[in-house]
Amino acid sequence: MEGQKSPRSKLARTASLLRSPTLRSYPHSLSTLAEEAPDDEKPTRPRHAARSSPSFTPFLLSLPLLLLLLLIFLIKDFFPSENLFLASAAVAVASVIALLWKVFSFGRAARRSGSVQWFIGDEDRILRKGRGRIGRIVRERVEFYGNGDVFEGEFHQGKCNGSGVYRFFGKGGYEGDWVDGKYDGYGVESWARGSRYRGQYRQGLRHGFGTYRFYNGDGYAGEWLGGQSHGSGVQTCSDGSCYAGQFKCGVKHGLGCYSFRNGDRYSGEYFGDKIHGFGVYRFANGHCYEGSWHEGRRQGFGTYTFRNGEMRSGEWDCGVLKTPLLPSDLSVQRAIQAARKAAENANLLPRVDDQVNKAVAAANRAATAARVAAIKAVQNHMDGKFCDPDV
Known part of the structure; x- marks a missing residue:
């Protein structure tokens, strides 16, 4: 089928065309847009900003007191205990002043340099890490890939998440739901x-209920499992033929009509995409065969009626x-009864039209919704708003 990285296989008007090809690998970024801030938007250091460490000045203030305390302890025999107590208190006060000075100096330096910013009640603004700019948090973005593919839509933690449009380079695209960089949910x-x-x-992978219309007019509507038709469904071909029944791993398997x-019309059992088991085949000219089949041919006991x-x-x-x-032979009668029972069960199979x-x-x-998200992504890209890949 089209748009797949796996080798294309020519479609045939048989159930084999329902073997769903493996979907192409889903987007893992090969190259991303440069999001560097313009030079005039990059923060610069204020000319009056202090170039020395904020704690250097209080250290100089406390140094004489520390030396005085050391001298007092060395010659403590010459000073009464009251002086020692006063000296210790002076050193403690000096330490508190130094600590307060350090906190004040750090806050002033942070305000001048712009390295710390708080936003209360305004969660749609963040500091752009590594880019030196403040931009709006947006969920939608445009992502370009090295093979020419483009994604437009919602991003989360560096992957396609939410709604979005993925355009394969010259091969079609996908519009719908995404989870962790893969199609997941509903989509087209x-x-x-x-x-x-x-x-x-x-x-x-296609999984659940859906319809597939091939470019040549063939189609399938029904259940899917792991990317292949599996369960109950209806296969139609452009030549007018139609199969309604059970599928397994992309081919007719089980009961069907x-x-x-x-x-001509056949109702009965299938195995591996071929008439196999018991069933009733009614020809357009009025003839009928009831009995056993093997790989599309009459095999075993049965009756052909003109x-x-x-x-x-x-x-x-x-x-x-x-x-x-x-015709009255016991083996023949058993085969006819089994064929008629299989045909009846095939005709009574429940349809899944409503679910589809x-x-x-x-x-x-x-x-x-994906197209709306794509429009927002393109607008954000034009406005210079970028989605943080870590958000």
Whole structure:
């Protein structure tokens, strides 16, 4: 399919086209925009700012008192205890004055240099780390990648998170929800040749309910698991054929009904994308086969009934009657009953049209929100507002 980094495989009008290719790697930045502040916006040191350490002056003031105290203790025999007490008190007062001077000097230096700024009740402004500028916190940004891809939308912790638009270079894009740099939630993915998916995602893969329309007119609507059709769904082809039933790992598997473009219809069991097990095949010309199948051919016991009522029963091998038996033979009757039961169960399978329609509507809403976020991102980029990757 289009827009994938894995090798493209030509689409065929069979269930094999429902094998969902691995989605391309999701954006991990290869190169980012330079966000350096202009020279006239970078903070400069005020001319009158003190160049010495704020604690240097109080240290000089307290030095004589410290020397006096040391001298007093050295010659304490010549001074009474009252003098020692007064000297100790003087030193304590000097220490308190020095501490207060240090705090005052630090606050004054911080105010002059602009290195510390407080914002109370104004959380939409921050100090730009490493850029020397103050800018608004914005959630939306524009991200360019080395391979030519572009993301426009919401960022969180350096990854695409929220709503956004990712444009593959010349190959289409994605509009919708993001979690940790991967498609997650609802979204719309399109490719240059016209293919489009609308629905749910999980961890970068189609998962949940959604519809895929191929550029050649084929399509699938139903359940997805791990990027492949899995569960109940409907496959339609541009030639008019249609399959409604169960899928597994991208192919028809389980019970289902296939309406062929020539008017034939089969209801019964599938295995590995082929008619396999028990089922009923009704031809457009009125003929009918009820019985056992193996890889798309009549194999085992069954009965072929012509439109004029003539019957051929017995054991079949590679589509050819090998051992003719009466229609009343017990083995033949068991095979016919199993085929009719499988056909009935296939026709009674529950449809998932409502779930698919809801997923498509949610995907359209997510795509609209992503386009709005993309517009905001472009506007922020034009206004010079940058999203902090750490926020």
